[in-house]
Amino acid sequence: KAGVTQTPRYLIKTRGQQVTLSCSPISGHRSVSWYQQTPGQGLQFLFEYFSETQRNKGNFPGRFSGRQFSNSRSEMNVSTLELGDSALYLCASSFSGTGGAGDYGYTFGSGTRLTVV
Amino acid sequence: AQSVTQPDIHITVSEGASLELRCNYSYGATPYLFWYVQSPGQGLQLLLKYFSGDTLVQGIKGFEAEFKRSQSSFNLRKPSVHWSDAAEYFCAVGGGGGNKLTFGTGTQLKVEL
Numbered sequence: 001k002a003g004v005t006q007t008p009r010y011l012i013k014t015r016g017q018q019v020t021l022s023c024s025p026i027s028g029h030r031s032v033s034w035y036q037q038t039p040g041q042g043l044q045f046l047f048e049y050f051s052e053t054q055r056n057k058g059n060f061p062g063r064f065s066g067r068q069f070s071n072s073r074s075e076m077n078v079s080t081l082e083l084g085d086s087a088l089y090l091c092a093s094s095f096s097g098t099g100g101a102g103d104y105g106y107t108f109g110s111g112t113r114l115t116v117v
Numbered sequence: 118a119q120s121v122t123q124p125d126i127h128i129t130v131s132e133g134a135s136l137e138l139r140c141n142y143s144y145g146a147t148p149y150l151f152w153y154v155q156s157p158g159q160g161l162q163l164l165l166k167y168f169s170g171d172t173l174v175q176g177i178k179g180f181e182a183e184f185k186r187s188q189s190s191f192n193l194r195k196p197s198v199h200w201s202d203a204a205e206y207f208c209a210v211g212g213g214g215g216n217k218l219t220f221g222t223g224t225q226l227k228v229e230l
Binding site: 004006031033035042043045048050055056058090092094105106107108109110111113 | 151153158159160161162163166207209216217218219220221222223
């Protein structure tokens with residue numbers, strides 16, 4: 001079956017602009033998580049959605065937001081972009097994300113490389 | 118709070134040599150542990166995962182990892198490294214329905230031919 005699809009793959013934005021990234025999870029998966037990867041901070045958890053509800057949130061400012069649609073597709077939005085937001089943004093999907101033994105291996109997409117200039 | 122330590126930032130091995138990447142974790146309950154691999158410009162690929170049961174876990178590409186609760190470790194091993202194994206490797210911990218993975222800082226593996 002198809003994997004996790006993230007669009008676009010690359011994005012260049014100017015400081016102060018806003019950006020929306022998209023993630024389509026594996027068919028049947030209902031949990032979508034977002035991570036930010038930078039050389040300085042490594043991989044950091046942004047938030048997780050399940051059945052259109054945010055269940056968990058990392059330590060990021062309110063400029064970072066997300067949502068999930070009824071088909072489990074998710075978007076994340078970053079407003080008022082800063083240079084430090086340049087990063088690889090990774091989306092991961094899981095059937096339920098509840099920690100069950102058969103489920104808890106998240107599958108990651110290839111990411112969206114965001115460059116803020 | 119959960120945390121993961123990967124003490125080796127860079128490791129270089131010769132092709133055909135054995136490999137062990139170290140991972141230590143901190144977690145208040147029984148952890149779910151993972152190893153992921155990332156090639157340049159790509160996402161993360163799951164190598165293996167541990168939830169419970171047998172402490173020696175087999176994964177893809179000939180990798181295995183051993184969970185040692187007494188040492189809070191989950192080291193990744195491969196008996197014979199191939200040049201295509203050159204990549205960055207991440208250990209991660211999660212669990213308890215928190216739906217959040219905490220990653221280590223990664224180990225960059227270089228394979229000499």
